[in-house]
Amino acid sequence: MAQKSSFLKQMGLIVLIATLIVLVLMLLENVRTRQAEALQTHFVRTPLTEASVDPVLWAPNFPHQYDSYLRTVDVERTRHGGSEAFQRLDEFPIYKELFAGYAFSIDYREERGHAYMLSDQRETERVHKVAQPGACLHCHASMYSVYRDAGRKAGVPDPKDPKDFEAQLMKGFDVINPMPYHEATKLANHPVACIDCHDPQTTELRVTRPGFFDGIRALATSTEPLPHLPSIERWRKGDKKVAYDPNRDATHQEMRSFVCGQCHVEYYFKGSEKRLTYPWHKGIDVAAAEAYYDEVGHTDFVHTVSKANVLKAQHPEFEMWGKGVHARSSVACADCHMPYERVGAVKVSSHHVRSPMLNVHKACLTCHAISEQEMKDRVTIIQDRTQELLHRAELAVMDLVYAIRDHDQTQTEALKVARDMHRKSQWRMDYVAAENSMGFHAPQEVARILGEAIDYSRKGIMALQAKP
Numbered sequence: 152m153a154q155k156s157s158f159l160k161q162m163g164l165i166v167l168i169a170t171l172i173v174l175v176l177m178l179l180e181n182v183r184t185r186q187a188e189a190l191q192t193h194f195v196r197t198p199l200t201e202a203s204v205d206p207v208l209w210a211p212n213f214p215h216q217y218d219s220y221l222r223t224v225d226v227e228r229t230r231h232g233g234s235e236a237f238q239r240l241d242e243f244p245i246y247k248e249l250f251a252g253y254a255f256s257i258d259y260r261e262e263r264g265h266a267y268m269l270s271d272q273r274e275t276e277r278v279h280k281v282a283q284p285g286a287c288l289h290c291h292a293s294m295y296s297v298y299r300d301a302g303r304k305a306g307v308p309d310p311k312d313p314k315d316f317e318a319q320l321m322k323g324f325d326v327i328n329p330m331p332y333h334e335a336t337k338l339a340n341h342p343v344a345c346i347d348c349h350d351p352q353t354t355e356l357r358v359t360r361p362g363f364f365d366g367i368r369a370l371a372t373s374t375e376p377l378p379h380l381p382s383i384e385r386w387r388k389g390d391k392k393v394a395y396d397p398n399r400d401a402t403h404q405e406m407r408s409f410v411c412g413q414c415h416v417e418y419y420f421k422g423s424e425k426r427l428t429y430p431w432h433k434g435i436d437v438a439a440a441e442a443y444y445d446e447v448g449h450t451d452f453v454h455t456v457s458k459a460n461v462l463k464a465q466h467p468e469f470e471m472w473g474k475g476v477h478a479r480s481s482v483a484c485a486d487c488h489m490p491y492e493r494v495g496a497v498k499v500s501s502h503h504v505r506s507p508m509l510n511v512h513k514a515c516l517t518c519h520a521i522s523e524q525e526m527k528d529r530v531t532i533i534q535d536r537t538q539e540l541l542h543r544a545e546l547a548v549m550d551l552v553y554a555i556r557d558h559d560q561t562q563t564e565a566l567k568v569a570r571d572m573h574r575k576s577q578w579r580m581d582y583v584a585a586e587n588s589m590g591f592h593a594p595q596e597v598a599r600i601l602g603e604a605i606d607y608s609r610k611g612i613m614a615l616q617a618k619p
C-alpha cells in the first residue's frame with residue numbers, strides 16, 4: 152500500500168513538472184510571437200501606389216488602422232459634442248435669427264464622424280436650396296487623385312518624382328473650384344482616405360490639400376508670432392527664397408496637426424473663380440482674419456433685419472488650438488483625437504477620429520496623472536463656462552440687431568457705426584460658436600473673444616443712443 156501511494160505521488164510529481172514545462176514553453180512561445188508582432192508594425196502584402204485611392208486596398212497591409220478608420224461611423228453624443236447629427240437650429244432657435252438671410256438658417260447640424268462627410272454634404276439643404284461650387288468638396292471627400300486627374304486632363308503631366316505632385320494638384324483645384332457642386336461631386340467617391348494623409352510608398356504623413364498649401368504659405372509670410380509652429384519660425388529666419396513647404400519643412404509633430412488643419416479651419420470662396428481661401432494673410436488670430444476680410448471687402452451675407460454685412464465663421468479648430476496651452480506644449484490634434492492604442496503587442500494610432508471625451512483614458516491620461524472622472528470634470532467646467540458666456544454674447548448680438556431695426560432709419564451715420572459693430576460682434580460670437588470644442592482648445596482665448604463680442608454689441612447700441 153505504502154509503495155503504491157509513493158508511486159502515485161511520484162507519478163503526480165512527474166505530471167505536475169511536465170505540465171509546468173509545457174506551460175513555460177507556451178508562455179515563451181507567446182512572448183516570442185508578441186515580440187515578432189511588435190516588430191512588425193505593418194504587414195506588406197499589396198504594393199501601394201498613388202492610384203490606391205480606395206482605403207480597402209490599404210487594409211491587407213494595415214488591418215488595425217483600417218479597422219479603426221471604419222469605426223468613424225459610430226454615433227455617440229457627449230455633453231457638448233459627439234456625433235449625433237441633431238439640428239442645431241431646433242436645439243438653439245436663436246441661430247435662425249442670428250443667421251437670418253443665410254443658408255445656415257435653413258439647415259445647420261452637429262457634425263459627426265469622417266465616414267459621413269461626403270454623404271452629409273450631399274444631403275444638406277444648404278446644397279439643395281442654394282447653388283454651391285465644387286470648392287465645397289475640398290474638405291468633404293478624398294480629393295487628392297480627383298484634383299490630380301483634373302490637373303492631368305488640363306495639361307499638367309505626371310511629375311518625374313512622385314513627390315512633386317503639387318503643380319498637377321493645384322491645376323485640378325483651379326478647375327474644380329468653380330464647377331457646380333452637383334456636377335463636381337460626381338467626381339468624388341470616398342470620404343477622406345488613407346492617400347489624403349499618407350504617402351503610399353512610405354506611409355509617412357503628408358498634406359495634400361491645395362487650400363492648406365496656399366493658407367500656410369500666406370501665414371508664413373505674415374508677421375504674427377507663431378511659437379507653436381517652430382518650422383515656420385525657422386523658415387522666417389532664412390532667406391525665404393523658396394516658399395515654405397509643409398511637406399519639406401514641418402516637423403513630424405507639426406504634421407500630426409497639419410493633416411487636420413487641411414480642413415478644420417475658417418475659409419471663404421474668393422472671387423468668381425471660387426478659389427477656396429484661408430484668411431491667414433495677416434496672421435491666424437480672430438482679428439487678423441477679420442482685418443483680411445475687411446481689406447478684400449468680403450461679406451458672407453447681409454443680415455435681413457439689421458442690414459449689416461455679416462461674416463459667417465466655420466470650424467476654426469486649427470486656429471483656436473494654436474492659441475491654447477496644448478499647442479504651446481507641442482501637443483498635436485492626433486495626440487488627443489487619434490491616441491495610440493495597443494492591439495495585441497502592436498501600438499497603433501487609433502484612426503477612429505472622434506471626441507476624446509469618449510476615450511479619456513487613452514486620449515488624456517497618458518500625460519495627466521489624475522483620475523478619468525477628474526479629467527472629465529475639468530473639461531466640463533471649461534465647456535459649461537464657455538457655453539454660459541456664449542449665450543450672453545448671442546443675446547447681446549440680438550439686442551443690437553433689434554436696436555438697429557427699431558432705430559430712426561434717417562440717422563444713417565449712427566446706423567452705419569452700429570452695423571459695423573454688428574459685423575464685429577457677430578464675427579467673434581460665431582467664431583466661438585462654430586469652433587467645435589466649446590472652449591476646450593483654448594479657454595482663455597475664447598473668453599477674451601466673447602468679451603470683445605459683448606463689448607462691440609454694447610458699443611453699437613451706444614452709437615445709436617448718442618445725441619445726433
Ligand code: HEC
Pocket residue numbers: 229230231232233234408411412415468469470472477478482483484485486487488505506507508530587588589591592
Ligand atoms: C489636448 C487635447 C486636444 C487637442 C490637442 C485637440 N483637441 Fe479637439 N477636442 C478636445 C476635446 C476635449 C474636445 C471636446 C469634445 C467634446 O465636447 O465631446 C475637442 C473637440 C473637438 C472637435 C469636436 C468634436 C465633437 O465631438 O464635437 C473637433 C472637430 C476637434 N476637437 C478638432 C481638433 C483639431 C483639428 C485639433 C488640432 C488642430 C484638435 N482638435 C486638438 C481635445 C483636443
Ligand code: HEC
Pocket residue numbers: 258259260261262263271272275277278283284286287288289290291362413414415416417418427465466585587
Ligand atoms: C475648409 C474645409 C471645408 C470646406 C471648404 C467646406 N466644409 Fe463643410 N465642414 C468642414 C468641417 C471641418 C466640418 C465639421 C465641423 C463642423 O461641422 O463645424 C464640416 C461640416 C459640414 C456639414 C455638417 C454640419 C452642418 O453644418 O450641418 C455640412 C452639411 C457641410 N459641412 C457642408 C458644406 C458645404 C455645403 C460646403 C460648401 C459651401 C462646405 N461644407 C465646405 C470643412 C469644410
Ligand code: HEC
Pocket residue numbers: 232233234235261262263264265267268269271272289290291292343410411412413414415484485488489504505506
Ligand atoms: C478632408 C477634410 C478633413 C480632414 C483632413 C480632417 N477632417 Fe475631421 N472632419 C471633417 C468633416 C467634413 C467632418 C464632419 C463630417 C460630418 O459631419 O458629416 C469632420 C469631423 C471631425 C470630428 C467630429 C467627429 C464626431 O464623431 O463628431 C472630429 C473630432 C474631427 N473631424 C477631427 C479631425 C482630426 C483630429 C483630424 C486630423 C487627424 C481631422 N479631423 C482631419 C473634415 C476633415
Ligand code: HEC
Pocket residue numbers: 193206209210213216217220343344345346347348349354356406407410411485489498499500501502
Ligand atoms: C486625416 C488623416 C489620416 C487619414 C485619413 C489616415 N491616417 Fe493614418 N495616420 C494619421 C496620423 C496623424 C498618424 C500618426 C502618424 C505619426 O505620428 O507618425 C497616422 C498613422 C498611421 C500609420 C503608422 C502607424 C500608426 O498607427 O501610428 C499607418 C500605418 C496608417 N496611419 C495607416 C492608415 C491607413 C491604412 C489609412 C486609411 C484606412 C489611414 N492611415 C488614414 C492620419 C491619417
Ligand code: HEC
Pocket residue numbers: 475476477480482486487507508511514515516517518519526529530594595
Ligand atoms: C501629450 C501630452 C498631453 C495630452 C495627450 C493631453 N494633455 Fe492636457 N496638458 C498637457 C500639458 C503639457 C499642459 C500644460 C500644463 C503643464 O505644462 O503642466 C496641459 C494642460 C491641460 C489643462 C489645463 C488647461 C489650461 O488651459 O490651462 C487641461 C484642463 C488639460 N490639459 C486637459 C486635457 C484633456 C482633457 C486631455 C485629453 C483630451 C489632455 N489634456 C491631453 C499635456 C497633455
